[in-house]
Amino acid sequence: MTATDPAVVGWTDRDLHAWQILRPLLDAGGYLPWSEGAMRPSGLVDVCNEIVLAKRRRILELGSGTSTVLLARLLATCGGTLTAIEHDAGWATWVAGQLAAEQLQDVARVVHAPLVASPPAVSALPWYAAEPLAQALTGGAPDLLIVDGPPAYRSGDSLARAPAVPVLLDRLAPDAAVVLDDIERAGEHEVLERWEDASDLRFERRPESGIAIGRKHARAMA
Numbered sequence: 001m002t003a004t005d006p007a008v009v010g011w012t013d014r015d016l017h018a019w020q021i022l023r024p025l026l027d028a029g030g031y032l033p034w035s036e037g038a039m040r041p042s043g044l045v046d047v048c049n050e051i052v053l054a055k056r057r058r059i060l061e062l063g064s065g066t067s068t069v070l071l072a073r074l075l076a077t078c079g080g081t082l083t084a085i086e087h088d089a090g091w092a093t094w095v096a097g098q099l100a101a102e103q104l105q106d107v108a109r110v111v112h113a114p115l116v117a118s119p120p121a122v123s124a125l126p127w128y129a130a131e132p133l134a135q136a137l138t139g140g141a142p143d144l145l146i147v148d149g150p151p152a153y154r155s156g157d158s159l160a161r162a163p164a165v166p167v168l169l170d171r172l173a174p175d176a177a178v179v180l181d182d183i184e185r186a187g188e189h190e191v192l193e194r195w196e197d198a199s200d201l202r203f204e205r206r207p208e209s210g211i212a213i214g215r216k217h218a219r220a221m222a
């Protein structure tokens, strides 16, 4: 077995099916260094469907990676832009370089935002630095927020993503959707409950894809 065997990275038959659905995007720009940290294929298909069917055109992603490049490939065909927030400078450089190599820099960009102490009113957890985050929000309110960062897999970091909705909800479009990845983990389970307690958002949990999706107000699907 290798680190990328489906069984090792927690993929299911649904993910192997989703991998085939994603085939046009996987083939569009060549090899990507898929790793355990990447969103599962079935979660990515749900996000792609949300972009296509609900016509999401201004995407904000917390935590960049292969998902950023894959979604940029989709947006290049259906229209729209993506901004990814990344705390790790080296990884931000790699993702931005890949986007540039595929001539996708006008579709998607990576903003490096180191993790710093949060405003005390929001949480005791580190969060993306305010200035680069504000810069990332210039140019219009996002209509889809994907929360796949900061990393939350280590014990002690399990609530690392909790500030996303308190900090960003008011900055999103009135009919925006919010996606949280990794909902099989206890930390993300608690994060969803906190978000529902603190806002009008109600999340549809999709354990089969590893994501949950909440909408501020219903948007007509295609």
Ligand SMILES: C[S@@+](CC[C@H](N)C(=O)[O-])C[C@H]1O[C@@H](n2cnc3c(N)ncnc32)[C@H](O)[C@@H]1O
Binding pocket: 033, 034, 035, 037, 038, 039, 062, 063, 064, 065, 066, 067, 068, 086, 087, 088, 091, 148, 149, 150, 151
């Ligand atoms: C859950 S990952 C985000 C994954 C990304 N949304 C995706 O699906 O590809 C959270 C963090 O892990 C780091 N990361 C993700 N993929 C990585 C890789 N292949 N190598 C190194 N760091 C990675 C980045 O710092 C990222 O912000």
